[in-house]
Amino acid sequence: MLATFEKAALEAGKAILEVYRAGYAVALKQDMSPVTLADERAEHIILRHLERDFPHIPAVAEEQASAGKIPNVRGRSFFLVDPLDGTREFIEHRDEFTVNIAYIENGIPIVGIVYAPALGIAFTGGSGGACKLFVDEHFGISDRVAIAVRERPARLTALASRCNSNAKTEDFLTDHSVSACTSIGSSLKFCLLAEGKADVYPRFGRTMEWDTAAGDAVLRAAGGSTLTTDGRLLAYGKIGQSEDCDFANPHFICWGGKKSEARA
Incomplete structure (x- = not known):
């Protein structure tokens, strides 16, 4: 394939x-x-x-x-x-x-x-x-x-744009001891995590499944994970959603080397 x-x-x-x-x-x-x-x-x-x-x-x-x-x-x-x-x-x-x-x-x-x-x-x-x-x-x-993703360091490097971020993003960066923040476009954010150049990518904005699926596949194959804000693995094929349209994603957080306790 x-x-x-x-x-x-x-x-x-x-x-x-x-x-x-x-x-x-x-x-x-x-x-x-x-x-x-x-x-x-x-x-x-x-x-x-x-x-x-x-x-x-x-x-x-x-x-x-x-x-x-x-x-x-x-x-x-x-x-x-x-x-x-x-x-x-x-x-x-x-x-x-x-x-x-x-x-x-x-x-x-x-x-x-x-x-x-x-x-x-x-x-x-x-x-x-x-x-x-x-x-x-x-x-x-x-x-x-x-x-492959790198081991999680004590001070994280995040992929998020401070100039275009919102309050939730700022709070996340503060709460998780982020020491550096890098901005890059499109699904390459997943790929930077996958090759060990960053540690976390919080997304508190709207995305669709086709925006994230390929990068998410790369990240998961490299040892990372993409979790919803309640700790579940981001799922695909979300149709018939009462709170949003078909294939719309909730907010999520991508992790590089974090050892997650994700729930299915």
Whole structure:
């Protein structure tokens, strides 16, 4: 499965960079979030690969979901696709946008890839652990390095932007002896935790499952965890929620080397 993910992500990343370098128009979806031609091209490429290799596994993809095209995944394994996470970074010409593909089984992200085409790096997670991939100018993988979370230090490094944070984030950073705080866009925050460059990422803002699933798969494969504020592992395939729309996430905290006492 990861081989398909890699092919799909690299091809989608190439299409994204072509739009990125040529210039692009920006439209607004119904929720007023931005979308570009790159999002649409990348999603089409990824879904084509998934439908060809895994025709019986449904895929929930961000742009299709925005258009109301959502398959029934109740009680089923499925894919989650965010073809261009960090569209605002893309529009502002910051290179931290990513391609995200994940496979969900029993509510758990067990396989995932996060590819940052403008940075030439990707991260994968699966049953064999987590890896960082280096991608050359021809969109080939030039090297693979196994990664893992680091042991939790006495003074934590967090991934959160103080300039865009809220009171809950500030309280969390104060309560957990955070000595440094680094800002980075998109799902790369999960990946920095996975490769041992930070310790915690608190998210007290709204996200959707396709925003987090691929990075979460990488983090879990590297030995980390993503917990809701009541200590439960973040679950996927959340439909029929009374308090929010389908596939919306609650607030969560990602941990690197923390030894959690997570409840299922």
